[in-house]
Amino acid sequence: MSDINQAGSAEEHQAPGALVEWEQRVAGYGGEPPFVEEPEYGSPIVLALKDAAIAAGIAAALFLFFIGFRTDINLGGLELTTRWQAFGISIVAVFVGRLAFRMLFWGSRQKGGRSLATRAIESRKGTPLSEHFARHSGKVGAFALAAAIVYPIVILWAFPLKDKQFIDLGILVLTYIMLGWGLNIVVGLAGLLDLGYVAFYAVGAYSFALFAQYFDVGFWFALPVAGLLAACWGIILGFPVLRLRGDYLAIVTLAFGEIIRIVLLNWYTFTGGPDGISGIPDPTFFGLAFARGDDNLPGLLGLKYDSAYKQAYFFYIILLLAMITNFVTMRLRKLPLGRAWEALREDEIACRSLGINTTNTKLTAFAIGAMFGGFAGSFFATRQGFISPESFTFMESALILAIVVLGGLGSQMGVVIASIVMIGGFELFRDLAEYRMLIFGLLMVIIMVWRPRGLIATRDPSAILKQRQSISADMVAQGEGH
């Protein structure tokens, strides 16, 4: 009797339907990654056409009343006009758009889910794009560094009229690369979603500006101090959020970023509030300034004064700072601390069971990430010569986070590419003013559709590899511990 009852109740627990069937299938696989959807069968073009036709059909049904008909208020009531041309165009647009997306980005599931665009890039070497990048990351990195070193020289020589503008763009890109690398430690390696990173950037900038204003200190003295202060604020933020994860952590860090900005805005007597701080000194080169006059560096070198030289000097400073950030991060990844960060991102409970002090691990991630943010902020202050809370809005945090996410969490090279594309693209489309954000948004959507884990999703193992693994990291499910 009890058997019958049990059978009855067991059935009640299960709602019938495809979802249950799918769940059972997943459970049947034991939840083991990689779980692959059953492929669709048939010619990819036919499938894509079918798919696009369905989309067009849905669009036709929806658009018939939205676009096909138009009513205007007229004498004696509403007047109905039909707009078949616009209706037709919108349906064709949906059909073509869907087809293009399907062919280019989503791919047919038959070929391992890789789209035409991805395959086109990969086919040259016959390896996945990310693997390809990972394999040559050393060479690519060295080449990128060499290109960065000669960049100002080439610009000075080749574009004497627009040199300042181009070098300035380079400085901007490098600043964001550095910020991206700094945030990458917190978000990419330790897996702690930080939406208030700009706070540390602000702390760094204001530290230097205020030190310069009240104590008349130079850039090179203020730089480490600013980094240290930012690191302290990182720990101050770290303590209350130690128990938080994911969404909750993101909200608190977001609030933290806003608190710092609002304090800077309202503490008028100390920070100057919305007026900001101006007259922040330029950095010197071993005590020599980049200014007019024979006593200063260009004069001593026998060069004619040109403000582009100062720009080039700024460029090399930020390049140096960024490379330090990169070097420290790469070193840390191979040390127990960096490994603990990555393990923390993968599974916090497992970390604890291995005896890792997760409190310290998180705090060091916040502190070190914040320190590099502080360095970058200090540099920002000296380059601009003027700072105000305006520069440290949430948009900045979002932009830096977007660079890290689009580049691929944890990938150093990904941050570089994403910074160049996003910041460079920003400047490129400056003339298009109001369309800029549209293009920016579109770009993000495209990258996320095409490569959901960022441009470079491969995580390079930090243990020495004697052979390549056959399955790349982006095929493996993320841990559940974050």
Added chain:
Amino acid sequence: MTDKMPLLYMQGVETYYGNIIALRGVDVAVFEGEIVTLIGANGAGKSTLMMTICGNPQARSGQIVYDGEDITHLPTHEIMSRSIAQSPEGRRIFPRMTVMENLQMGAMLTDGASFDRDLERVFDLFPRLKERQHQRGGTLSGGEQQMLAIARALMSKPRLLLLDEPSLGLAPMVVKQIFQVIHDLNRDEGLTVFLVEQNAFHALRLAHRGYVMVNGKITMTGTGAELLARPEVRAAYLEGGRHEAAE
């Protein structure tokens, strides 16, 4: 009499989740060189007991003593650095890290001097892991992941190994293999093992002694063979638990 002192014992331990009591005065002792198992139904508090030993959550009252030292109120990472290792429930390997990196994580708290030897040892125990050392943890099969979880725990050279449901979701063949390894470790190296299991039959056959937990309390204890022979145990844990429901 000193060799009668248990390596680990819990006395009157009570653990709460908020205001809800999960362990109601538990007494458990594990002696050096023993395999002790804790069996019980779903939600009896087995995993809570295991996690309480690890200090997450911490016991609200009672005492947990390891190797003569009171560890009741130590933070988790301090407890785990005292030659205790755990293979947590649900394996919890690091999926994006390679097998090798997972094992290195296990050896994080050692000085690293004997790393190569320890690695050789776990590869001897689990030859499959040696074959797969450069593969990402997440691409392993369930059984291999469980082997990796145990191997990772062994890398810290523990005296006491805590295993939380190593048979969870594995094929009978693989369960047999894993239990064989636990048995060999205990026999050949004298490793003390505390095993939490739902698979009562296998666990009791393997263990020297066992505890049965019902609703946050230890209701029975005895040698593995004794418990296997008890009709209550057979009814509740070995024959699908239907008789208990019918009563």
